[in-house]
Amino acid sequence: MTDAFDTDLFAQRLSNVETSAIRELFKVLGKPGIISFGGGFPDPNSFDVAGVAQAAQQALNDHPVAALQYGATEGYEPLREQLCALMANKDAAVKPDELIVTTGSQQALDLIGKTLINPGDKVIVEGPTFLATIQCFRLYGAELITVPVDDNGVDVEALEALIAQHKPKFVYLIPTYGNPSGATLSLERRKRLLDVAVQTRTLVVEDDPYGDLYFDKAPPPSLLALSATVPGSRNWLVHASSLSKNLSPGLRIGWMVAPKPLLDKAAMCKQFSDANTSSFAQVTAAVYLSSGRLGPALQAMRAIYAKRALCMCDALQRELGDAISFVKPLGGLFVWAKLTGAHGASTDSGALAKRAIEEGVAFVPGAPFFATHPDTTALRLSFASMNEEQIEAGVRKLKKALLG
Ligand SMILES: Cc1ncc(COP(=O)(O)O)c(C=O)c1O
Numbered sequence: 578m579t580d581a582f583d584t585d586l587f588a589q590r591l592s593n594v595e596t597s598a599i600r601e602l603f604k605v606l607g608k609p610g611i612i613s614f615g616g617g618f619p620d621p622n623s624f625d626v627a628g629v630a631q632a633a634q635q636a637l638n639d640h641p642v643a644a645l646q647y648g649a650t651e652g653y654e655p656l657r658e659q660l661c662a663l664m665a666n667k668d669a670a671v672k673p674d675e676l677i678v679t680t681g682s683q684q685a686l687d688l689i690g691k692t693l694i695n696p697g698d699k700v701i702v703e704g705p706t707f708l709a710t711i712q713c714f715r716l717y718g719a720e721l722i723t724v725p726v727d728d729n730g731v732d733v734e735a736l737e738a739l740i741a742q743h744k745p746k747f748v749y750l751i752p753t754y755g756n757p758s759g760a761t762l763s764l765e766r767r768k769r770l771l772d773v774a775v776q777t778r779t780l781v782v783e784d785d786p787y788g789d790l791y792f793d794k795a796p797p798p799s800l801l802a803l804s805a806t807v808p809g810s811r812n813w814l815v816h817a818s819s820l821s822k823n824l825s826p827g828l829r830i831g832w833m834v835a836p837k838p839l840l841d842k843a844a845m846c847k848q849f850s851d852a853n854t855s856s857f858a859q860v861t862a863a864v865y866l867s868s869g870r871l872g873p874a875l876q877a878m879r880a881i882y883a884k885r886a887l888c889m890c891d892a893l894q895r896e897l898g899d900a901i902s903f904v905k906p907l908g909g910l911f912v913w914a915k916l917t918g919a920h921g922a923s924t925d926s927g928a929l930a931k932r933a934i935e936e937g938v939a940f941v942p943g944a945p946f947f948a949t950h951p952d953t954t955a956l957r958l959s960f961a962s963m964n965e966e967q968i969e970a971g972v973r974k975l976k977k978a979l980l981g
Contacts, residue, residue, distance in 0.1 A: 590696075593715045605934055612971035614889075614958040615939040617756060617910055621962065623881060624825055625865075625874040632865035636857065644860040650848045652678025652832070653859040659866035660832050667788070667795075669802040669816075671834050677844050680854045682786055682819035682831035686710050687850075688843040689747075689782055689815060689833070690717040698746040701739055703731050705913075705946035705955070707756050707784065710749060719746070721948035726755065728904050730762025733769045740777050747780035747815075753796045754787035754909025757946050757957035761907055764797040771800060771807040771814075779813060786819040786831075789875055791908035792883035801834060812836050820862060822910070823875055828858045882910065885960040885968060892972035893958075900979060910961040913943070916954045922979050926956040929979055938974040 605611060636644045643653060651657070657673035664671050679685040686709070694700065696718030702710065704723035714721060722743050724736045731750055740748070750770075752762035762770070774781045783800040797803075801816040819831040835843065847853075865871070889912055890905050900922045903914035918924040926942040933940060943955025960968055 590716055590718060593718060594712050605939060610937060611934070612938045612963060612967050612974065614960065614963065614968075614971055615941050616962065617959055618962055619822055619826065619910070620878070620881060623874075623878045625870055628868065628870040628874065629825065629828075629861065629865060632868060633857075633861045635864045636860040639864075640860050644857045646856060648853040648856040648859065650677070650844050650853050652676070652854065653856065653863060656830075656859045656863035656866070657832075659863050663866065663871075664801065664818075664834075667802060668798050668805075670805060671801070675837075675840070676832045676834045677840055677847065678854050678859060679817075679831040679833055679847065680851055681821060681826070681829045682784065682817045682833070683709060683713075684847070684850070684854075685817035685831050685833035685843075686749075686782075686784065687713055688846050689749075689817075690714050690719070691846045692839060692842045693746055693780075694719045695746075699743045701736065701743065701745045701748040702948050703750060703755065703758065704948065704950060705755075705757050705943060705952070706749065706948065707751060708946055710784070711946075711948045714749070723947060723949045724748075726758050726760050728760060730755070730760045730766055731770075733766045733773065736770070737773050737777070740773065740779050745779065747782055748774075749782045749784065750800075751784045751787075752800060753785055754790060754906060754911075756787065756909070757911050757913050757941070757943065759904065759906035759909055759911045759913045761796050767797055767800055767803055768807065771803060771810040774813040775807060775809045780815065781813060782815045782817065784817050786817075786822050787909040788818070789823040790879060790882060790910065792879060792886060793907070796908060815839065823878070824862070824865070824871060828862055829855065830858055830862045879908075882908075882961060885963070885965060886912070888965045888968050889958065889960040889972065892969050893975075896972050896976040897979065910959050912958045912960060914956050914958060915943075915952070916956070916979070918954075920980065924954045926954060929956070932978040933975055936974040936978045938971040938978070940975070 661671050690713050694717035698719050700714050700719040701722045701724050703726045725732045785799055804810040804814050816834040899919040901914050902917050903912050916924045930942045941957045944951035944953050
């Protein structure tokens with residue numbers, strides 16, 4: 578009986594975090610008949626089920642002990658090598674002992690919080706940013722400072738000023754196809770950012786789960802790849818990534834690259850947390866990656882998402898016209914839009930979300946993605962898991978909810 582539980586027992590740090598304002602919304606996403614632009618899930622039809630099944634079988638046949646036994650906290654060596662090969666394909670030179678495997682990149686973020694944040698420490702995040710990061714860093718007592726994002730990603734000049742003003746413990750960014758902003762940091766800004774990190778001796782955390790999901794052309798190199806061109810910057814850089822969006826979130830395979838002293842402490846904390854990321858998932862992922870199937874699977878995935886993104890942008894323009902504004906994403910899973918108030922329509926995306934659910938379409942209002950200064954006109958629309966017909970029908974429902 579939850580009523581009887583003495584809530585005074587809870588640790589004080591829990592009072593830093595509210596239950597997610599959008600959790601209620603997530604409950605309706607799975608309801609039959611609802612067209613969901615809500616979740617950040619990959620398209621389930623894009624999973625390479627046959628390839629993963631083959632890899633899992635081979636993991637058990639060829640590496641039964643590695644797959645079923647406890648493993649090294651830092652990760653299964655052949656997987657670490659495969660992850661380095663993945664990064665090398667994107668021009669980032671990383672050695673296996675410069676990364677640890679984590680249980681999703683979410684765990685990498687948690688380990689960063691655990692190893693770096695003292696209560697009251699300042700951390701700069703983008704406005705908007707990934708909701709779970711806001712919650713996780715707040716749990717460790719961080720005071721979050723927001724830096725604005727425009728069509729070219731984070732405003733690096735504003736960031737520089739905030740760094741000078743607040744001397745943050747670190748800066749957390751999603752430079753490529755941000756969640757929820759969809760924005761991508763330009764090459765010029767990336768280089769400037771690394772210079773700033775070195776000059777101001779500020780640690781930058783690059784969260785990069787979406788970089789593989791481009792539509793037409795590859796995004797600029799990651800901060801990790803570019804760090805080779807900016808002397809000293811690798812010492813001020815943490816890179817987190819994941820197989821969740823390009824292969825399967827169910828595997829829960831992520832990783833983090835960090836300067837050695839930080840990586841060692843993160844590995845120590847991980848030991849207390851889950852001892853090791855599922856050995857079975859790690860061996861399966863290593864076998865899968867060595868099979869060479871990821872490339873073709875990704876090509877197919879990119880083509881599907883590119884079509885859906887285009888379909889959603891066209892439908893939004895056609896149906897909602899100037900009542901909504903957005904920048905067409907170049908990759909990732911999201912359209913980040915704003916209600917303009919044209920034709921007397923509402924600018925309150927929270928109220929719209931409720932009306933939209935009554936019409937049978939769900940999306941996530943933008944306000945909770947801001948650590949400070951919420952933009953209540955913003956909304957995040959995911960095009961990833963609905964087909965084109967559903968996307969068009971969903972946008973028509975959205976129109977009904979907004980314009981009647
Ligand atoms: C920006 C960002 N970082 C991290 C994650 C966590 O992903 P995972 O733990 O599945 O790797 C997500 C998931 O949606 C995300 O959008």
